Amino acid sequence: MSYGDVKTTCPYCGVGCGVIASVAADGVVSVRGDPEHPANFGRLCSKGSALAETLDLDGRLLYPEINCRNAAPTRVSWDVALDHIAQKFQSIIATHGPDAVAFYVSGQLCTEDYYVANKLMKGFIGAANIDTNSRLCMSSAVAGYKRAFGSDTVPCDYQDLELADLIVLVGANMAWCHPVLYQRIRAAREQRGTKIVVIDPRKTATCEFADLHLPLQPGTDTTLFNGLLNFLRREDYLDFAFLEAHTEGFAAALNAARASSPTLPSVAQACGLDPASVAEFYRMFARSTATVTLYSQGVNQSSAGVDKCNSIINCHLATGRIGKPGAGPFSITGQPNAMGGREVGGLANQLAAHMDFDATANIERVARFWSATNIARKPGLKAVDLFDAIHAGGVKAVWIVATNPAVSLPDANKVRAALQKCEFVVVSDCVRATDTTQYAHVLLPAAAWGEKDGSVTNSERRISRQRIFLDVPGEAKPDWWMFAQVAQRMGHAHAFGYDTPAQIFREHARLSAFENEDRRDFNLSGLAQLDDAGYRQLAPVTWPVHAAEPQAPRLFSDGKFFTPNRKARLIPITPRAPAHAPDIEYPLILNTGRVRDQWHTMTRTAKAPRLNAHEVEPCVTLHARDAQQCGVRDGALAHVASRWGSLLARVRISDEQRMGSVFVPIHWNDQFASNATVDALVNPVVDPLSGQPESKHTPVRVTPHAAAWYGFLLSRRLLAVPHVNYWVRAKGQGYYRYELAGAAKPDDWADWARALLCHSDGKAEWSEFLDKRAGRYRAARVVNNQLESCLFVAPDPALPSRTWLAGLFEQELLSDSARAGLLSGKPRQGDSDAGEVVCACFGVGGKTIQRAIENGADSVAALGEQLQAGTNCGSCIPELKKMLLRD
Numbered sequence: 001m002s003y004g005d006v007k008t009t010c011p012y013c014g015v016g017c018g019v020i021a022s023v024a025a026d027g028v029v030s031v032r033g034d035p036e037h038p039a040n041f042g043r044l045c046s047k048g049s050a051l052a053e054t055l056d057l058d059g060r061l062l063y064p065e066i067n068c069r070n071a072a073p074t075r076v077s078w079d080v081a082l083d084h085i086a087q088k089f090q091s092i093i094a095t096h097g098p099d100a101v102a103f104y105v106s107g108q109l110c111t112e113d114y115y116v117a118n119k120l121m122k123g124f125i126g127a128a129n130i131d132t133n134s135r136l137c138m139s140s141a142v143a144g145y146k147r148a149f150g151s152d153t154v155p156c157d158y159q160d161l162e163l164a165d166l167i168v169l170v171g172a173n174m175a176w177c178h179p180v181l182y183q184r185i186r187a188a189r190e191q192r193g194t195k196i197v198v199i200d201p202r203k204t205a206t207c208e209f210a211d212l213h214l215p216l217q218p219g220t221d222t223t224l225f226n227g228l229l230n231f232l233r234r235e236d237y238l239d240f241a242f243l244e245a246h247t248e249g250f251a252a253a254l255n256a257a258r259a260s261s262p263t264l265p266s267v268a269q270a271c272g273l274d275p276a277s278v279a280e281f282y283r284m285f286a287r288s289t290a291t292v293t294l295y296s297q298g299v300n301q302s303s304a305g306v307d308k309c310n311s312i313i314n315c316h317l318a319t320g321r322i323g324k325p326g327a328g329p330f331s332i333t334g335q336p337n338a339m340g341g342r343e344v345g346g347l348a349n350q351l352a353a354h355m356d357f358d359a360t361a362n363i364e365r366v367a368r369f370w371s372a373t374n375i376a377r378k379p380g381l382k383a384v385d386l387f388d389a390i391h392a393g394g395v396k397a398v399w400i401v402a403t404n405p406a407v408s409l410p411d412a413n414k415v416r417a418a419l420q421k422c423e424f425v426v427v428s429d430c431v432r433a434t435d436t437t438q439y440a441h442v443l444l445p446a447a448a449w450g451e452k453d454g455s456v457t458n459s460e461r462r463i464s465r466q467r468i469f470l471d472v473p474g475e476a477k478p479d480w481w482m483f484a485q486v487a488q489r490m491g492h493a494h495a496f497g498y499d500t501p502a503q504i505f506r507e508h509a510r511l512s513a514f515e516n517e518d519r520r521d522f523n524l525s526g527l528a529q530l531d532d533a534g535y536r537q538l539a540p541v542t543w544p545v546h547a548a549e550p551q552a553p554r555l556f557s558d559g560k561f562f563t564p565n566r567k568a569r570l571i572p573i574t575p576r577a578p579a580h581a582p583d584i585e586y587p588l589i590l591n592t593g594r595v596r597d598q599w600h601t602m603t604r605t606a607k608a609p610r611l612n613a614h615e616v617e618p619c620v621t622l623h624a625r626d627a628q629q630c631g632v633r634d635g636a637l638a639h640v641a642s643r644w645g646s647l648l649a650r651v652r653i654s655d656e657q658r659m660g661s662v663f664v665p666i667h668w669n670d671q672f673a674s675n676a677t678v679d680a681l682v683n684p685v686v687d688p689l690s691g692q693p694e695s696k697h698t699p700v701r702v703t704p705h706a707a708a709w710y711g712f713l714l715s716r717r718l719l720a721v722p723h724v725n726y727w728v729r730a731k732g733q734g735y736y737r738y739e740l741a742g743a744a745k746p747d748d749w750a751d752w753a754r755a756l757l758c759h760s761d762g763k764a765e766w767s768e769f770l771d772k773r774a775g776r777y778r779a780a781r782v783v784n785n786q787l788e789s790c791l792f793v794a795p796d797p798a799l800p801s802r803t804w805l806a807g808l809f810e811q812e813l814l815s816d817s818a819r820a821g822l823l824s825g826k827p828r829q830g831d832s833d834a835g836e837v838v839c840a841c842f843g844v845g846g847k848t849i850q851r852a853i854e855n856g857a858d859s860v861a862a863l864g865e866q867l868q869a870g871t872n873c874g875s876c877i878p879e880l881k882k883m884l885l886r887d
């Protein structure tokens with residue numbers, strides 16, 4: 001079936017970029033930015049640009065399966081699988097009560113999926129044990145907003161970034177994590193001279209255009225913002241009229257700020273900052289009435305995450321910088337539909353449509369609206385508590401949807417143990433083999449991006465449609481359908497008779513408006529009557545969407561909030577240190593986060609060769625002085641261990657890393673590396689209010705790995721590499737790249753290599769080289785005049801460049817000069833090596849860029865003109881600038 005050009009939304013981050021997907025007559029999909037979408041106006045980052053490369057069916061889960069823990073799982077019909085789930089859930093509920101079952105869902109879901117799952121659990125099963133992986137990225141921001149405003153209201157939109165005079169980025173590496181928004185800020189800065197302050201322990205790529213970077217001691221944000229509040233009062237920058245008319249709690253908040261942050265030098269000392277830099281930040285904030293403070297995981301993922309949010313919000317309320325153009329405390333979300341999950345009530349402590357369990361009237365209202373037979377009356381278990389309860393045996397059945405908790409939850413080994421013990425685990429996913437699916441009793445094939453219809457909400461409260469442009473493969477189904485079917489089989493057919501996502505969306509919109517009377521911020525009354533055609537054509541729109549006033553005025557512009565007395569609350573904040581301090585045994589602080597071109601646990605992005613080229617391996621990044629103390633060398637391997645777990649990663653030394661801290665990315669897991677799941681190390685400490693884990697602060701130690709050999713292998717085929725301590729696999733263009741290391745050498749390299757690489761295809765030529773004394777071995781296999789595989793081994797990490805060899809896999813027939821250089825790993829005269837990829841959008845390598853610089857390209861613009869590097873998403877511009885400076 002041909003769908004033509006289809007407007008949809010990127011499935012990755014919370015920026016929520018509009019995408020136009022087209023399927024050519026030959027079935028080839030192309031993806032480009034939607035020039036009319038107000039989030040991105042046509043731009044896409046490297047991940048969005050590569051979406052078309054991630055749509056193949058390799059590794060897809062296509063049919064329902066039961067008995068999945070047996071050696072041979074059984075493929076079954078949907079009826080059998082759904083009956084089985086419904087019966088098992090009913091039987092566990094009958095024996096142990098509704099709190100013995102749970103759903104763990106995802107910010108990847110569409111709002112319609114989320115809505116049905118939430119309604120089933122909270123309205124009809126009668127427990128609130130539905131939580132989401134968004135708990136891990138923004139639940140502290142939700143709790144912070146609710147404490148201050150009485151509602152989970154993000155008070156800004158993206159245009160505010162273009163209207164602000166000052167943007168303060170706190171704990172947000174936007175250049176890599178929200179690249180299109182970062183480009184909008186960069187453009188605004190160029191046009192109107194917007195000042196940028198970055199507050200982050202690491203000097204990230206985002207600092208490239210910052211006027212000021214404050215590399216504060218991890219965990220000291222509240223001291224810094226309390227100090228700002230104190231400064232604003234002392235220097236007379238407060239808006240007393242606004243405080244008086246529209247807020248409460250100022251005196252207590254100020255007293256707490258004075259107690260924790262009495263003077264500027266005391267703040268600087270506590271935060272590990274230069275006093276002059278703190279003073280400059282405070283002066284910049286004080287003088288810029290149009291200030292947006294943007295914050296993300298660096299603030300939220302903390303045992304004091306909610307306090308951090310409120311210490312920021314306090315400063316905005318005290319200066320009246322909210323509800324105005326270019327001003328406000330702006331939490332940006334990590335996932336494409338974290339906001340949609342918040343809207344439906346997909347967090348265990350929420351009920352539905354921005355109503356909580358704190359008022360009986362809410363519970364009764366939602367029960368009436370749903371005709372719910374068994375509504376939950378108290379909050380359920382938040383993510384970490386939920387998996388603890390599974391481990392302890394209290395929760396006996398869990399349905400995991402579109403997420404990979406065996407990788408992404410803290411203390412991941414305990415999560416795995418919990419799933420192993422759990423009586424009944426259902427996993428619905430697009431992917432057959434993940435670290436989580438191995439624990440499933442039942443696997444359900446979910447429709448993927450491009451195969452399902454629904455809506456998502458981005459960080460600025462903008463609802464956009466995700467639309468179908470691909471035929472659904474196998475027997476995959478949308479998640480809302482699975483939940484509705486199970487609900488029907490559990491006896492709730494009257495409430496779950498959905499046929500289309502449009503029906504669900506209308507019901508969701510009606511619930512938001514039901515007995516609202518302007519008491520709740522979330523209101524889609526203007527969309528409640530949308531017909532099917534209207535839903536199909538729905539253009540991106542920010543909520544609230546009132547029936548009476550579709551173009552609602554800016555939120556909080558009237559100074560009215562959603563607390564009982566309509567006043568915002570300043571919250572007294574007493575700084576609390578992270579739960580676990582470093583000590584002699586674990587002297588460094590582990591910080592976790594994303595890399596530029598990967599998404600979550602890599603199930604999608606690892607399919608696109610160009611997204612694997614910038615960061616091929618999981619690295620532990622640390623400062624040179626710390627590396628020296630730990631005895632680890634750049635490029636070698638190191639163990640990183642905490643009290644909860646350990647991993648093995650490549651060492652990267654960088655002066656951009658604050659001393660005392662190390663950084664390890666969140667993405668790698670057992671599908672792509674031997675031992676690189678960073679959440680196995682992360683302490684399972686959570687914020688007491690939000691339940692968000694402290695993913696940015698776990699004490700660890702770093703020790704060298706005693707490798708007897710290092711190596712790499714490039715192969716057209718997927719291989720299972722035996723007897724290695726370390727492997728990482730990355731898909732390239734026409735080949736797979738393996739980075740390897742072993743604690744012991746094989747008896748005979750040639751035997752080992754032949755057993756691994758030789759198979760019986762076509763006419764094969766084998767060449768090898770062994771320098772026994774030096775411990776170097778190289779082998780290459782050419783089949784039908786094409787490079788089939790090559791292996792390079794050495795006693796240290798100093799091995800030839802992989803990129804020239806990798807390029808040979810694209811040669812239809814291996815050239816003579818390539819053959820001649822094969823075992824040296826170096827191009828002969830006339831051939832060139834592009835180097836490791838810097839610009840993923842156009843696949844431009846570091847050596848190509850270096851040559852252009854040597855030949856006279858002296859600016860980012862010149863590099864863009866010659867090579868296109870940096871001209872699409874711009875995420876590589878910080879790296880280009882560094883290369884230009886080095887020269």
Ligand code: SF4
Nearest residue numbers: 010012013017045048
């Ligand atoms: Fe997708 Fe990139 Fe836009 Fe995020 S910034 S929504 S990942 S294209």
